[in-house]
Amino acid sequence: MNIFVAGRYSTKVGELWDLSLADLFVEAVNGVINQAELEPPQIEAVFVASKAAGEFNHQLHLNALVSQFFKHQPPAMRIEGACASGGLALIAAEQALLSGQYKTVLVVGAEKMTDVGANRATEILSMAASDDLERGSTFPGLYALLAERHMAEFGTTREQLSAVAVKNHRQALNNPLAQFHQEFNLEQVSCSPMIASPLRLLDCSPISDGAAAVILTSKKIKNKPRIIGFGHAQDSLDLAHRRTLTELVATKRATEQALAMAKLTPQEISLAEVHDCFTIAEIFAIEDLGFFKKGDGGRATLAGETAVGGKVVVNQSGGLKAFGHPIGATGIKQLVYVADQLEQDRCQYGLTHNVGGSGATAVVHILSKQ
Amino acid sequence: MNIFVAGRYSTKVGELWDLSLADLFVEAVNGVINQAELEPPQIEAVFVASKAAGEFNHQLHLNALVSQFFKHQPPAMRIEGACASGGLALIAAEQALLSGQYKTVLVVGAEKMTDVGANRATEILSMAASDDLERGSTFPGLYALLAERHMAEFGTTREQLSAVAVKNHRQALNNPLAQFHQEFNLEQVSCSPMIASPLRLLDCSPISDGAAAVILTSKKIKNKPRIIGFGHAQDSLDLAHRRTLTELVATKRATEQALAMAKLTPQEISLAEVHDCFTIAEIFAIEDLGFFKKGDGGRATLAGETAVGGKVVVNQSGGLKAFGHPIGATGIKQLVYVADQLEQDRCQYGLTHNVGGSGATAVVHILSKQ
Numbered sequence: 001m002n003i004f005v006a007g008r009y010s011t012k013v014g015e016l017w018d019l020s021l022a023d024l025f026v027e028a029v030n031g032v033i034n035q036a037e038l039e040p041p042q043i044e045a046v047f048v049a050s051k052a053a054g055e056f057n058h059q060l061h062l063n064a065l066v067s068q069f070f071k072h073q074p075p076a077m078r079i080e081g082a083c084a085s086g087g088l089a090l091i092a093a094e095q096a097l098l099s100g101q102y103k104t105v106l107v108v109g110a111e112k113m114t115d116v117g118a119n120r121a122t123e124i125l126s127m128a129a130s131d132d133l134e135r136g137s138t139f140p141g142l143y144a145l146l147a148e149r150h151m152a153e154f155g156t157t158r159e160q161l162s163a164v165a166v167k168n169h170r171q172a173l174n175n176p177l178a179q180f181h182q183e184f185n186l187e188q189v190s191c192s193p194m195i196a197s198p199l200r201l202l203d204c205s206p207i208s209d210g211a212a213a214v215i216l217t218s219k220k221i222k223n224k225p226r227i228i229g230f231g232h233a234q235d236s237l238d239l240a241h242r243r244t245l246t247e248l249v250a251t252k253r254a255t256e257q258a259l260a261m262a263k264l265t266p267q268e269i270s271l272a273e274v275h276d277c278f279t280i281a282e283i284f285a286i287e288d289l290g291f292f293k294k295g296d297g298g299r300a301t302l303a304g305e306t307a308v309g310g311k312v313v314v315n316q317s318g319g320l321k322a323f324g325h326p327i328g329a330t331g332i333k334q335l336v337y338v339a340d341q342l343e344q345d346r347c348q349y350g351l352t353h354n355v356g357g358s359g360a361t362a363v364v365h366i367l368s369k370q
Numbered sequence: 371m372n373i374f375v376a377g378r379y380s381t382k383v384g385e386l387w388d389l390s391l392a393d394l395f396v397e398a399v400n401g402v403i404n405q406a407e408l409e410p411p412q413i414e415a416v417f418v419a420s421k422a423a424g425e426f427n428h429q430l431h432l433n434a435l436v437s438q439f440f441k442h443q444p445p446a447m448r449i450e451g452a453c454a455s456g457g458l459a460l461i462a463a464e465q466a467l468l469s470g471q472y473k474t475v476l477v478v479g480a481e482k483m484t485d486v487g488a489n490r491a492t493e494i495l496s497m498a499a500s501d502d503l504e505r506g507s508t509f510p511g512l513y514a515l516l517a518e519r520h521m522a523e524f525g526t527t528r529e530q531l532s533a534v535a536v537k538n539h540r541q542a543l544n545n546p547l548a549q550f551h552q553e554f555n556l557e558q559v560s561c562s563p564m565i566a567s568p569l570r571l572l573d574c575s576p577i578s579d580g581a582a583a584v585i586l587t588s589k590k591i592k593n594k595p596r597i598i599g600f601g602h603a604q605d606s607l608d609l610a611h612r613r614t615l616t617e618l619v620a621t622k623r624a625t626e627q628a629l630a631m632a633k634l635t636p637q638e639i640s641l642a643e644v645h646d647c648f649t650i651a652e653i654f655a656i657e658d659l660g661f662f663k664k665g666d667g668g669r670a671t672l673a674g675e676t677a678v679g680g681k682v683v684v685n686q687s688g689g690l691k692a693f694g695h696p697i698g699a700t701g702i703k704q705l706v707y708v709a710d711q712l713e714q715d716r717c718q719y720g721l722t723h724n725v726g727g728s729g730a731t732a733v734v735h736i737l738s739k740q
Binding site (some may be wrong): 018020051054055057058059060061062063064066067068073074075076078079080081082088091092095096097098099100101108124125127128129130131132135151231233234235236237241250293357360361 | 374390392396421422424425427428429430431432433434435437438443444445446447448450451452453458461462465466467468469470471494497499500501503507542602603604606609620628655726730731
């Protein structure tokens with residue numbers, strides 16, 4: 001499969017009071033075109049990711065908003081799949097490239113979440129759960145159920161959850177674009193305010209503003225990272241219909257697809273940006289992606305096996321937890337980060353893992369240095 | 371291009387108080403699978419269209435909602451592009467088929483608009499205009515500006531606008547699924563309450579609930595309609611940046627693409643479902659699609675040239691005006707209707723035309739009997 005990452009760009013992530021949603025899109029689009037050293041007319045189509053710009057910013061029809069940045073107004077569509085919107089927009093773009101209709105496309109995602117208050121933001125986020133069966137639930141509440149099950153079944157501990165946050169905050173210190181540059185120790189995480197037992201404030205990813213973009217092309221480019229596998233799978237929208245609460249089946253299925261396409265095993269991958277919307281989510285992820293056996297994710301994290309220098313470096317960027325989680329951008333900024341590391345020759349293969357809701361949508365990408 | 375419409379289904383359109391958004395999706399998905407005489411596991415991927423289920427129904431993540439109707443939970447993504455969401459979901463599905471990744475996919479769109487009051491619905495609809503430059507505008511207001519310009523430039527008359535509504539309401543009498551089964555005469559339309567001068571109540575399409583679905587396949591099927599061309603183009607989100615207000619450039623560009631792919635001229639097409647969200651929109655459409663020269667659409671309509679028995683039958687279903695406009699379903703129900711007519715041997719070629727916002731997104735499809 002010939003899909004190359006011709007350009008990549010992430011904005012700073014954080015509470016960006018000076019920037020509107022449109023400003024974020026403009027920065028990411030201009031940034032990626034400059035980084036790719038392309039002329040704008042070479043962009044043949046645009047795929048836009050946003051979870052909830054209608055709710056957060058009173059703006060739907062983002063495909064038209066972004067297309068008009070270009071004089072030639074390329075065809076554009078917006079993709080939504082909750083917190084996996086960015087990953088799904090990449091999939092749509094890849095299918096368009098593989099169809100042969102386009103050779104070079106832009107994928108851009110953004111979310112401007114801080115223009116509403118925290119209560120309204122929580123309500124908007126909950127629209128990605130089942131309105132029929134989980135109305136009134138929040139995502140910390142749903143992931144708390146998953147955490148309780150994992151702890152009961154495998155003996156995952158409070159300290160192990162905290163180890164995810166400690167690692168990701170420490171790793172974010174080296175990422176100038178990250179929302180947080182603050183270290184915490186295990187005790188600080190374990191004693192932070194309770195949100196939904198057992199999840200505490202420092203178990204949760206933040207509300208963020210940010211944007212990210214990549215230019216993908218089917219034209220062979222030397223010395224640019226290549227996408228060698230992708231997978232996309234679903235599970236039930238609500239937790240009640242899952243056949244298990246101790247693994248995220250969509251992640252497992254998407255991973256199998258991506259690994260088969262890339263002809264790799266998990267053990268050959270040394271860098272992974274995974275969907276740690278909560279600390280427990282990273283523990284699920286590193287197990288369901290195949291890096292560790294089921295139930296062993298907490299132990300491995302506390303033992304440092306997922307930190308820089310470990311068996312597989314997980315969320316070196318800081319992850320959703322500390323880099324931040326501007327939803328529509330998240331799946332794309334993961335790819336930007338991994339492509340950066342590959343181009344700087346830091347490893348051969350990298351993986352990204354983007355999840356929607358409590359695990360109902362999962363998208364996995366595998367990249368190679370070439 | 372081998373893309374066949376293996377199955378098609380539209381629900382009744384109207385104020386469907388007994389049905390939830392999920393109910394509408396369920397009916398359309400079951401309906402289309404029965405109509406196609408397929409087994410559910412043959413659906414390899416799902417493309418879901420909705421404009422604003424977050425705002426109308428507190429439900430995002432519709433890809434997961436629909437995928438879970440299937441035991442095998444196929445990969446799914448939601449596409450949004452304002453009122454062109456249905457058309458864009460078809461484009462995404464077509465690109466996925468042409469990529470070779472899938473052979474048979476489902477495209478389903480729905481909107482459940484009547485669970486909020488009319489004022490809130492108007493506000494939600496306005497999210498498809500530019501929040502920066504058109505905040506406070508409503509779509510009747512924006513299309514009123516287009517109507518004023520068309521009337522000033524070409525002498526389009528009040529009576530000609532009314533003729534669109536009279537025709538589409540009359541044609542809907544033969545469509546049992548239509549929201550309205552009520553005839554109006556020219557005077558009744560011309561004297562209906564003013565909404566945004568010159569547009570009156572009976573110039574406007576309604577707020578509707580409904581769903582529609584098609585199954586598209588790249589496997590050759592005998593005696594099923596075939597998609598022989600599609601086009602997708604953009605214009606500026608806001609009216610202020612358009613180079614003209616008397617033609618919708620995105621429609622013209624999308625039409626050129628679709629006709630080139632189908633190797634047809636507009637004169638070879640005898641049936642068209644066009645995006646008549648307002649009466650003036652149908653006049654723009656039949657000109658910009660190339661059926662009539664610019665400025666001649668009003669005259670042609672009043673002369674009966676777009677009615678059954680005319681040169682090209684436009685909105686035989688009743689159109690958005692009288693069949694109804696359940697937004698996410700609209701672009702798909704147009705295709706369902708045209709495919710129905712082709713399979714019943716009523717004509718050789720049919721066209722569908724789906725627009726987002728005040729013309730910023732346009733999608734055109736051309737179908738052949740085979």
